[in-house]
Amino acid sequence: MDIGKCRVREVWSWGAGTHGQLACGTLIDALTPQRVEALSDAALIVDIACGGAHGIAVFECGDVATWGRGQAGALGHGDETTITVPRFISSLQGIRISHAAAGWNHSAFVTDNGALYTCGDGTFGQLGHGHTESRLVPGRVEHLSSERINMVACGMRHTLALAVTQGSVCTSIVYAFGFNKRGQLGIQMKTNGSESKNKWCFSCPQRVDSLDMHGVVSVSANGDHSAALTRMGDLFLWGRGYNDGPDSQQPHLSHSGLKLIQVSLGWRHGLALAENKVVFAWGNNVCGQLGISRVSNNSERRAQEVNVAHKSIEQYTREREGKDGAAEKSQRQISGVDFQKVETQGMRVSWISAGSEHSAAVLEDGRIMMWGWAEHGQLGLGSLEDQEVPHMVTLASTRLSSGFFSATHDQHASANYVKTKVYCGSGYTFVVS
Amino acid sequence: MSYDDVEIEDMEWNDEIQAFTYPCPCGDLFQITKAELKIGEDIARCPSCSLYITVVYNPEDFQEDQPPQTQNLGLAKGASAVKVA
Ligand SMILES: [Zn+2]
Numbered sequence: 355m356d357i358g359k360c361r362v363r364e365v366w367s368w369g370a371g372t373h374g375q376l377a378c379g380t381l382i383d384a385l386t387p388q389r390v391e392a393l394s395d396a397a398l399i400v401d402i403a404c405g406g407a408h409g410i411a412v413f414e415c416g417d418v419a420t421w422g423r424g425q426a427g428a429l430g431h432g433d434e435t436t437i438t439v440p441r442f443i444s445s446l447q448g449i450r451i452s453h454a455a456a457g458w459n460h461s462a463f464v465t466d467n468g469a470l471y472t473c474g475d476g477t478f479g480q481l482g483h484g485h486t487e488s489r490l491v492p493g494r495v496e497h498l499s500s501e502r503i504n505m506v507a508c509g510m511r512h513t514l515a516l517a518v519t520q521g522s523v524c525t526s527i528v529y530a531f532g533f534n535k536r537g538q539l540g541i542q543m544k545t546n547g548s549e550s551k552n553k554w555c556f557s558c559p560q561r562v563d564s565l566d567m568h569g570v571v572s573v574s575a576n577g578d579h580s581a582a583l584t585r586m587g588d589l590f591l592w593g594r595g596y597n598d599g600p601d602s603q604q605p606h607l608s609h610s611g612l613k614l615i616q617v618s619l620g621w622r623h624g625l626a627l628a629e630n631k632v633v634f635a636w637g638n639n640v641c642g643q644l645g646i647s648r649v650s651n652n653s654e655r656r657a658q659e660v661n662v663a664h665k666s667i668e669q670y671t672r673e674r675e676g677k678d679g680a681a682e683k684s685q686r687q688i689s690g691v692d693f694q695k696v697e698t699q700g701m702r703v704s705w706i707s708a709g710s711e712h713s714a715a716v717l718e719d720g721r722i723m724m725w726g727w728a729e730h731g732q733l734g735l736g737s738l739e740d741q742e743v744p745h746m747v748t749l750a751s752t753r754l755s756s757g758f759f760s761a762t763h764d765q766h767a768s769a770n771y772v773k774t775k776v777y778c779g780s781g782y783t784f785v786v787s
Numbered sequence: 788m789s790y791d792d793v794e795i796e797d798m799e800w801n802d803e804i805q806a807f808t809y810p811c812p813c814g815d816l817f818q819i820t821k822a823e824l825k826i827g828e829d830i831a832r833c834p835s836c837s838l839y840i841t842v843v844y845n846p847e848d849f850q851e852d853q854p855p856q857t858q859n860l861g862l863a864k865g866a867s868a869v870k871v872a
Pocket residue numbers: 811812813814815816833834835836837838
């Protein structure tokens with residue numbers, strides 16, 4: 355395939371690699387970024403998803419390749435074999451995939467005409483096929499065949515799907531399926547009515563109807579957590595509580611005081627990118643995954659918190675004046691969620707990703723910052739030491755020009771240029787630049 | 788420090804390694820065998836990293852030889868579950 359000079363891209367990976375999840379043909383951890391030859395200089399990649407120990411790449415042509423741990427059929431190749439280099443899913447050839455998500459051991463694929471396919475571990479109903487069997491090849495989620503799905507997110511044992519109807523008024527519906535013991539499905543019922551071990555499992559997609567009128571534009575999931583972002587930039591959180599707070603069975607509006615444009619969840623923390631290109635974090639900080647220094651800048655951070663709280667009240671007032679029920683909505687603020695500003699050294703951020711216990715941000719100039727858990731080298735800093743503030747990662751690019759200059763050049767050359775993005779799996783990290 | 792407290796009913800029996808397992812954030816699995824549960828062990832370790840979890844279960848359920856189905860453990864309600872210190 356002729357990819358053209360201006361469309362050359364590079365893919366990098368590092369961190370936990372013992373299940374082949376780094377796509378480099380090896381079964382070992384990598385403490386520094388290594389170039390993923392099988393995905394670099396190849397067809398345009400439009401999306402990458404990183405799960406527990408497997409990865410998915412979606413190409414512009416609609417093809418999908420997977421690699422890593424094949425347990426329960428997560429890779430979709432018809433068996434449970436673990437593979438260390440990406441392989442195209444043959445059963446999806448001819449079906450144009452535009453987006454994918456990866457859970458602990460399951461995978462989900464969205465086609466360009468709104469169909470949803472899933473494969474892998476179905477033990478908790480997380481495949482949405484109406485049973486708890488696993489699938490070795492992707493199968494269409496028939497229960498959603500009348501919906502146009504445009505986004506999917508996979509947690510450890512659950513899945514969220516976003517259906518969007520384009521009309522004079524843009525409406526969206528969030529569907530959830532899989533394990534619900536921590537309230538991660540966001541639905542009225544906690545159990546399915548049975549008395550068995552499976553009582554927490556919903557294997558048919560359930561409508562998260564409390565989100566119906568909020569104009570959800572994206573969903574995210576990881577661990578036992580769920581989130582949805584609205585057109586207005588409001589964030590809803592549900593599922594397992596943060597910092598040992600109570601679980602939330604219903605989506606709760608969480609005020610950051612700012613318009614949010616991207617959200618990414620870890621197993622115990624979350625990251626949100628605000629419209630002003632500042633990153634906020636909440637949840638557990640045992641590994642430094644919040645990226646806030648615990649010793650310095652205390653006064654500055656407090657000032658920031660006061661500022662956020664102040665804006666929250668403004669927003670709260672605006673909503674209360676704006677429509678009925680807003681006051682009640684505000685009272686449902688999720689406990690244990692305390693938005694804190696990530697210390698990106700004052701630099702503006704264009705993209706974020708949370709791994710299970712580590713975090714990543716792409717700066718506007720294309721550079722990458724990492725912080726949090728590092729036991730498997732997932733920060734790419736050549737060290738196994740956790741980092742409580744963001745650190746810059748060095749990619750030993752083979753390109754003559756790199757970073758901002760290259761990005762600017764490419765944007766002029768091709769409308770399809772994908773800006774540098776980072777994707778965190780459980781204990782590993784991928785970058786497409 | 789324990790990474791998490793996990794009820795035995797939320798762990799999965801893995802025939803291959805003959806242990807109850809639960810996902811570890813590193814990508815591998817926390818593991819604990821029936822023999823360990825029988826002697827009152829409540830720490831499930833991950834072979835790939837330093838993390839471990841505390842398994843919440845009723846030790847009486849493992850005093851006799853029982854089939855490894857977690858639904859037979861009678862831990863549907865938290866009341867019967869005790870954390871072995
Ligand atoms: Zn581990």
